[in-house]
Amino acid sequence: MIRLERRPEPSRAWTIATPFVAVALTMLAGGLMFAVLGKDPVEAIRTIFWDPLFGDFASYSRPQLLVKAGPLILIAIGLSLGFRAGIWNIGAEGQYILGAIFAAATGLAFYPAESWLVFPAMILAGALGGILWAMIPALLKVRFGTNEVLVSLMLVYVAEALLASMALGLLRNPEGMGFPGSRNLAQYPSAANLDLIPGTGLHWGVALALIAVIVGQVVMTRHQLGFRVRLAGQSPRAAVFGGVNPGWLIVVCMGISGGLAGLAGMFEVAGPAGRLGIDFNVGYGFTAIIVAFLGRLNPIGILLAGLLMALTYIGGELAQLQMNLPLAAIQMFQGMLLFFLLAVDVLTAFRFRMGRRVVA
């Protein structure tokens, strides 16, 4: 009989190998699904993974990968810090929305005055919005022991209602013919978050995401905060004895993840999205949770996972366009990726053994 046996220590080799095995398995199973749908599986997989990078119009889609991956990476880096410490901020989507609202409101307050101060003020406001929204579950947990998973998740829906109210009321474009949505910040030079090098997709948000990856890596490996986070994640009791104040850790981790999510919202509303509309949020805060785990809660891993996720989105659109694949099939394909990753994950902590269990 085959049975699973817990490894004394998680396998290093498998930790690195599992994402690749998962991608390979996804290609196999996904290819099979595409074949059943009557599409050429090789062409479908090539369209999803290859064309956005090296296809005919890659000079357009490559920058778009950065635009799509930027917010995912930025949010996921923040989340991974808390996740490692066992602090589960599931409401990044809400913090993302609040960051965008604060930033847009700040920018629009100055409209139409032009000043170099507007953009930095919006950045501060965006971070503040995200932090404040994250402080609600954080402080409730510290003070009353509430469950941060539930509170942060529920606050997403409050944030969405707030967003709708802003788009329809306070921040509505007075020249918008009665339609909801704010002015277009991307067309307001002082507030616009444009490409740093035109045509590359590299806007301030993407640049900050890359910086966050580096800082995240340094913090996790060399800074005291990283040590405390890892300690709290591995053994909360040991952490307390080691002088880590759990309340302090919750506030810091939630604050950092909320702040980064807020910044992601700020850069999105000032750049690619432009306007604050009712449907401004498209799920980056939730997808970032997947990205964080796909990247093994490791900053470099998150960078790669964010790019991979963006690739499946953009490649998926191309597959719809070029091969008439239904969206549901693309979503199945993305789901498989996470499914196989979690399934293969078993191999890092366990190993297969033949034969019967020996009772020690």
Add this chain to the structure above:
Amino acid sequence: MTFKTVLLGATAAMGLATGAMAQDDKTKVGFIYVGPIGDLGWSYQHDQGRLAVEEEFGDKVETVYVESVPEGPDAERVLTQMALQGADMIFTTSFGFMEATMNAAQKFPDVKFEHATGYQRADNVSTYSARFYEGRAVQGLIAGEMTESNIIGYIGSYPIPEVIRGINAAYLQAKKVNPEVEFRVVWAYTWFDPAKEAEAAKALIDAGADVILQHTDSTAPQAAAQEAGDVITFGQASDMLDYAPEPRVSSIIDNWNQYYIDRVGAVMDGSWESQDTWGGIDSGMVEIGEITEAVPAEVKQAALELKDKIAAGEVHPFTGPINKQDGSAWLAEGETADDETLAGMNFYVEGLKGEIPQ
């Protein structure tokens, strides 16, 4: 613009391939949908239009589509990809695609864009919409006659002029045939979300509504009404005949087929020009789905008469005297609303309760 240079580079590099593509002479038409084509409502009807185009022109066209595209930067990316892949014409079928459409149109001046329900146009961007409010008036008549509780529930999507216009048109007609009638409006803040729509329908039914009108695209409210029993509904965007003869007693059908065929034809023969189309019952863009036997014969008769009169231009659903909700005068006796006011309608008419979310 610098973006253009990048695109130019891309197209130059692609010169050979695109040249080869152009040789097959097919007109390539793209569609982007805000919902899944299986929503059996809004996006479904637009996709029916796409299929009608394929049927009409056969080998001379090639159509492509992408469904469930989020409104915002994702839409602009999809539009750009479509244009890069050689689309000659693209239909963007939701109001929220307006910014993306305008931006993409600027990047690709040779591609013709058709944006549904928007108000921004350019040399290569047309807009089109339908006078759904004409159908709403017919629904309002049936609803006003059929209700016994005198409470009519209305599931609104977003508080935008198109939806507010529908509420006003339905209410005015319902009140005309039944002065006791009262409207309860629930805003779902979605075009398509079966769970939310079902919840809204249930809340309205619990509040005593025995007629449900919806301006959202799924059949979930129909299912909720069926479950509750003794509640009637109307199909929205598509016929929703699966729920006939009850609860669905009639429907408003958006029929884009002819418009799409005409516009694609115009691109083919080179006569396409930027324009603004607002078609009603007379043009066939708005259809009234079959009125079932659940509706008494004389009510059905009156409804069909109203429909014919609207089509013939004898009746305008917004004919004075009509006051605004706050009591101020809007239309004088015999005066009809002008299109500009209708296009930007952001107020309730007198008698409607509640506030439009601001």
